[in-house]
Each structure stands twice: as C-alpha cells, then as structure tokens.
Amino acid sequence: MTPDDQALSDDELLAVIARSDADAVLDRDVAERVPAPVETVQDRLEDLYERGELELAEEDTRGRTWRLDESVDPEALPTEGETETDVESQARGDDLTEAPPDHVETPPDPESRPEEPAPIDADVADAIDALDLPGDATEKERRREAVRTAYLYLRKRGRADQDDFVADVHPEAPGEYADPDEGWWDEVIRPGLDRIPDVEYDAEAWTYAGDPDDRP
Structure with a gap:
C-alpha cells in the first residue's frame, strides 16, 4: 500500500461522491478533491465497487463515473468540514499523526534564580x-501564616x-478575612507584629530591627 493509499479512508472517498450534486461523479473529479494521484483514486474506487459500496454509472474515454450503492448511508459519511480536517489538511502537508514534542523546561541558570529569603529566627x-489569634484551628494557623508573611x-x-x-500583604495572606478592616489588621496583624522581637513601632510605622544580614 502506498502512502497515498494510507492517507485516504474509504469514507472520505465516498463522502466526496455523496456531496456531489450530479447523479454520478467522474473518477478524475473525485481525485481533484483528495490528496492523491488519479491512478490511486481510480484503484480505490474500483475496490469500493468490488465490495458493493459503489455502482459504476458510465465508462467512456474520460474515465468512469460512480454513484453510491443504495446500501451506503450518506448521512453516516464525514461532513465537508470533517473531510477537510482529515484529507485536505494532508494535501497541505500537515502531519496529523505526529504529536508535538513534550515541553522540556530548562532550569534557570543558578545565577538568575531569585535569592531565597533567610529563615526566620527561632x-x-x-x-x-x-x-493566640481568633478563629478555629484552621483559621488560627492561616492567621499565623498571615503574620509570618507580614513579618x-x-x-x-x-x-x-x-x-x-x-495593600501588599492582605491580598497574599488574607487569613480568612475578605476585608482587612474586619479583623485582619486589628485582631491579627497589628497584635502579631507587636509581639515579634525583631519589630519596633514608633507611632507612625513599623520598622525591622533584626539582623541586617537577614534582609535581602
């Protein structure tokens, strides 16, 4: 079997004939609608005739004309859009069987990787x-995580x-508070910062007072 034979299915050939407005279709006209030489199409149509799926309507100097056998249901054949996907795209040279190669992610160069923050002191x-933050066990842990993020x-x-x-911490670590004014700040972040030894408050803002080497 040639590559052209493999590229065509029987249903695709039958569908070309089924979509024609003519009573019968010349084999050369069928070949114009599929990505295969006339000789290949003629051989395939002959095979379909021998299997009882086509009727030979006429034969003359131009070639043979074919119509569907009554046993073939035109509604069961591929539509024009489906045939374009499977047949005409092959005529354009598309390879429908070859899957794209798996994406291989190249690890970043060590020098370009973001520096990991220093661990939190014990x-x-x-x-x-x-x-001792408000909420159940799950909420307490998420709110402690919000304090860690703020720190x-x-x-x-x-x-x-x-x-x-x-502005900067609540979107990342809301601690189960949709609105920061409904407990996130007054009951979690502010009292949490007040109890951290590396943090100082001067009535206007909080300042990091820990080891400068821990800052990125």
Missing part, C-alpha cells in the same frame, strides 16, 4: 507560634505603615 518563629514583608522592606501592609 525566637521570631516561637513568638508567632505562640500567638517577612517588613524584613524585606525595612519600614512599613498600616496602609502598606493592607
């Missing part, structure tokens, strides 16, 4: 873990006021 971690934000920034925490 006394800071203990202070956060000891916080790391302050350590990186150096100094921040309430508006900074609300």
